[in-house]
Amino acid sequence: MSKIGPEDVAYVARLARLTFSDEEAKAMARNLEQILDHVESLDALDTDGVEPTAHGFELATPMRPDTPAEPFDPALAVSNAPAAQGTAFLVPKVLEEE
């Protein structure tokens, strides 16, 4: 039985860059606990020596010739930015001034 409390939700939320009110965190904890309980049914399976599957179709990493091509237009690339300057994305200041 997984025990997920609001403090676990707060920890994972911080990793995921999300915030929750106390009320929301309690509800999320209940949902996660219920879902993880179901997931724990996998523990009953013996998977020793079983290779993991990472993809729906086994393919070797495809290679391509290294030829120059037109890049994506930088003006288009910033066209959806909430804040931009020229072809740069603007964010709040990260480093403090001396």
Added chain:
Amino acid sequence: MGQAEDLLAKGLAEQRAALDGGEVSPGALVDASLARIAAKANLSAVVSARADAARAEAEAAAERIASGEARSALDGIPILLKDNIVQAGEPATCASRILENFVSPYDATATERLREAGAIVVGRTNMDEFAMGSSTENTIHGEAHNPWDPSRACGGSSGGSAAAVAAGLVPVSLGSDTGGSIRQPAGFCGVVGLKPTYGRVSRWGLVAFASSLDQIGPFGRSVADCAATLEVIAGHDPRDSTSVPEDVPRWTDALDGEVGGLTIGLPEEYFVEEGVDVGVLARVREAIAAFEEAGAKTVPVSLPHTEHAIATYYVIATAEASSNLARFDGVRYGRRAERPEDLQDLYLRSRSEGFGDEVKRRILLGTYVLSAGYYDAYYGKAQRVRTLIRRDFERAFERCDLILTPTMPETAFRLGEKSDDPLSMYLSDVYTTSVNLAGLPGLSMPCGLSDGMPVGLQLIGKSLDEATILRAGDAFERLIDHHALRPPEAS
């Protein structure tokens, strides 16, 4: 009803013949589609219409067709795209507040191929936010309704694309399927929906949910229409490194109506009385009898890890989603929180204000199963069980050419019925998720009604063998005309 309106309700072959024969113009067909989209706005199937550009493209298509240069079966035909498949200059909200004002700067490969084939995109369809859901209720555009009964869900996450085809807004549409998101709504709305083999259709320009499972596919009112649409969108794409480097067969040529010589596997784990609607089981058993009568052989097969598919799926899909959705940070595109204190605050509030509850729940779950100390126990374990599920299918396919199951254990549920119980919503995907985990092609098609609501029949094929399930599905349509059943006009 005018000629174009009449024609809109028919299949691609009839529309092609009328366009090529000059009986109707692409412009008239596009106008009929736009008018029907407006008339059926109460379904909330379509979230944005594309009128002026579509009419201009119809003019160009008319010129090509008049000079005998139609580019494909879809030239001059109106279609709809799910709102997570991007088109240059058009919105792609993914039904999320975080992408409310996004305008795509480029075309998805599937979009590009449709447009090169002459198809005319008339709009974008409603969905569950970021394709996470089974009901098209988790959406900023208002819950979508089932054309057969507006008090019921049209399924999800590609609910709008399924409802649009069922209600006759367009002959075909595109959706995406990560754990059943094409097949389940196709089943609920009584249309045909195809999830191709993983990698068959490029994911370039499909907003990523779970990259190892996501696949684009068509909806249509017949198997032949889905096959024709798949021929246009399938094929290798160097921009998607998981795209399969295989030639695209002429699937439409394989539709010969024959099922004699086919061996159909019936997984014993799927045909249990418990938890399956009586009417669903009855319709599916009638379908089996029809196949047998037409000369197909049926054999029992076993998929012993079926009961673990949902748990495996929700670990893998949410883990991949938590990583994919990290890109929504309020910096490069999407919603940004107002007056952030610093960069961390910008991230936290942009994401928390922008994502809906189900998306947050899945990001949390995915982050949890990938976090230090839990990775092996959850994610590593699920990847190993995924191998067992894949092997189940490989073993079953040693004895049969295709596998037949119900698409869903039930017909369309009522709107709101499951919205407070995420686990119960997840558990009803039991027949569809394992197909994504194994990367196989799966087709859902109508096989009759239960209490007035459509029942979906699922045909699962071997890897890259869409041909066999399309051929069997098309043959079934010729045996029993279930696909001709249309929802009541009143809805």
